[in-house]
Amino acid sequence: MAFLMAPGNYSSPAAISEFLLICFPGYQSWQHWLSLPLSLLFLLAMAANATLLLTIWLEASLHEPMYYLLSLLSLLDIVLCLTVIPKVLVIFWFDLRAISFSACFLQMFIMNSFLPMESCTFMVMAYDRYVAICHPLRYPSIITDRFVVKAGIFIVARNALLTAPIPILSSRLRYCGKNIIENCICANLSVSRLSCDNFTFNRIYQFVAGWTLLGSDLILIFISYAFILRAVLRIKAEGAAAKALSTCGSHFILILFFSTILLVVVLTNVARKRVPMDILILLNVLHHLIPPALNPIVYGVRTKEIKQGIQKLLKRRV
Numbered sequence: 001m002a003f004l005m006a007p008g009n010y011s012s013p014a015a016i017s018e019f020l021l022i023c024f025p026g027y028q029s030w031q032h033w034l035s036l037p038l039s040l041l042f043l044l045a046m047a048a049n050a051t052l053l054l055t056i057w058l059e060a061s062l063h064e065p066m067y068y069l070l071s072l073l074s075l076l077d078i079v080l081c082l083t084v085i086p087k088v089l090v091i092f093w094f095d096l097r098a099i100s101f102s103a104c105f106l107q108m109f110i111m112n113s114f115l116p117m118e119s120c121t122f123m124v125m126a127y128d129r130y131v132a133i134c135h136p137l138r139y140p141s142i143i144t145d146r147f148v149v150k151a152g153i154f155i156v157a158r159n160a161l162l163t164a165p166i167p168i169l170s171s172r173l174r175y176c177g178k179n180i181i182e183n184c185i186c187a188n189l190s191v192s193r194l195s196c197d198n199f200t201f202n203r204i205y206q207f208v209a210g211w212t213l214l215g216s217d218l219i220l221i222f223i224s225y226a227f228i229l230r231a232v233l234r235i236k237a238e239g240a241a242a243k244a245l246s247t248c249g250s251h252f253i254l255i256l257f258f259s260t261i262l263l264v265v266v267l268t269n270v271a272r273k274r275v276p277m278d279i280l281i282l283l284n285v286l287h288h289l290i291p292p293a294l295n296p297i298v299y300g301v302r303t304k305e306i307k308q309g310i311q312k313l314l315k316r317r318v
Helices: 028-058 065-094 101-134 136-142 145-163 165-171 188-192 200-233 240-246 249-270 277-287 290-302 304-317
Strands: 018-021 098-100
Touching: 018 101, 028 065, 028 290, 028 304, 065 101, 065 145, 065 277, 065 290, 098 101, 101 136, 101 145, 101 165, 101 188, 101 200, 101 249, 145 165, 145 200, 165 188, 165 200, 188 200, 200 249, 249 277, 249 290, 277 290, 290 304
Parallel strands: none
Antiparallel strands: 018 098
16 A cells, blocks of 8 residues: 655665665654564464464365365465564564565565455355355356366466566666655555656556456455345245355455455555554554454354364364
8 A cells, every 4th residue: 555755864876775664653662562462463363374274184074165265365364474574573673674675576566466366265255155055056066176276376367467567667666765665564655656766657557456456356246245145035945044144154254354454444545644654554564464363263263164173183183
């Protein structure tokens, strides 16, 4: 997301070989205290996603397309967390604010591509639930392991190819003065504003690509759930509608949370003149941390098969 940049330090063009990340410029005195809840959330996200992946891998009854998609979501969450949070904690604990050009643009690429990959995964999972409820007899022939492989390739290829120009365009700009990023992460516009060149095309491309990818996914998810709701309302058998809805309850909760927190970040950035910059920075950090921590917990609590698999895994460990 974009942030307004305050004037930074200047150095000669030859001296710039790295950026400096300045987290929460107005509240650096309490960064050590903020690192405690962030550390706990990071450990929770890593442990929860690792447990979910291990459970699905070891439990043969979970070797089904729906759980493979859930595994992909956990992998994306883990990569996003590892891309952002360790660097933030290192800044808080050891004041190591420097980040090389290559590392900064790699972080930018992962953040810009993996977020729409998550959105696309939610869209495929919504299609999975649509087929399961609206066409249950055809589900085994449509949602197969081969379908999951093709969907995985599509998710990675579509979002990686369409978002790759964002860090490429940013890296091709000339950075001949300021090198201080008043942010915890290498957000595209936060970095591009430090350049001496016009970055209007970069900004327009990010806006169009981001809203095309995320917007199309959310529209298709909405259409899938509209068909699901119509099919459920037609079910006459007592309790059948509630049972059908419960099969996609966890997925719907995660989509709702994902879209809500994304909307909060967007709205606060639109109103950034009235919202303190430190709040915007914190929201960006939490957006890469809270969903990865909650996704596996929601599925673990609400899905009986996963809950039983985790219990078996714990018994094996004991």
